[in-house]
């Protein structure tokens with residue numbers, strides 16, 4: 001078994017640092033222009049430069065997502081965009097559009113990864129993209145681990161495969177429901193998750209009813225890591241550039257632990273890690289297509305399930321205090337925890353002040369405020385403050 005890359009989404013610069021601090025080997029990031037997460041905060045060029053330097057100082061990698069399907073008017077600005085991004089020295093561009101791929105290949109030497117949106121599902125497709133200059137192919141999500149193995153037996157190519165995160169009722173994410181229902185193009189970053197709604201099913205054989213018939217469950221492949229490593233998959237990828245700091249921290253830490261554990265002992269159980277993964281927001285889990293030809297929907301509800309609330313992130317530390325950017329206020333009737341790269345630790349917050357040292361009470365807390373709390377040995381940069389959902 002080789003050592004696979006753990007690839008984690010980073011929706012902004014803070015999440016990039018969290019992912020790499022908590023165990024990711026590489027992150028993928030977007031710009032608002034050509035990535036498929038138009039409504040994620042995304043990165044400015046200077047943030048990207050900073051993030052790539054941060055990663056390279058730690059011998060880690062940053063891949064830039066350019067996986068929209070480019071329409072004619074965007075092709076005018078694309079060459080300048082590619083040149084500017086290539087100057088930042090990223091470790092790859094992730095591309096699905098054949099025209100964008102050719103443009104990038106002609107203009108720079110940045111390695112090119114073929115996006116899952118390109119729907120590559122077989123060895124002939126991989127051989128084609130390899131001969132076209134691709135360093136890596138990110139397979140369609142509908143490909144099983146056994147099929148990955150069969151592809152690698154025929155074509156020596158780097159394969160990247162999704163192991164965790166949201167699944168989608170369309171094939172490889174190619175869908176135009178949002179174009180029709182909200183005038184937003186799913187294939188250019190505008191998906192409004194129309195498939196998560198309740199739909200009526202009315203036929204002569206099905207009684208009048210409504211259900212979330214396209215609400216795909218999330219993928220959790222932690223118990224397939226051994227099979228993925230044995231198959232020779234180069235990179236295991238987590239979905240979720242719109243997800244919270246807590247999600248990024250937990251999936252990075254827990255999949256890092258899972259991979260390291262399986263490399264030590266291929267038979268080692270990972271049930272404890274599965275349980276912890278289920279504490280962060282999810283639509284309930286399935287194995288996706290990793291070991292079967294079809295997967296499951298959660299037809300009953302479309303809310304996220306979670307057992308931990310994300311309260312805030314440590315943004316800075318000095319000798320005495322931790323400075324926490326609050327995502328949401330908290331009450332003190334439920335115990336809190338710090339999540340750090342080494343695990344979960346009890347958080348006892350006795351006193352808090354604002355940055356000007358004015359004491360704060362729980363009632364004073366507002367989303368996005370900065371609070372100072374007493375530093376303890378367990379608190380490190382990017383520690384995440386959480387509280388069980390009551």
Ligand code: SF4
Nearest residue numbers: 168169175191194195
């Ligand atoms: S609407 Fe649903 S099925 Fe369509 S792209 Fe968005 S998540 Fe996928």
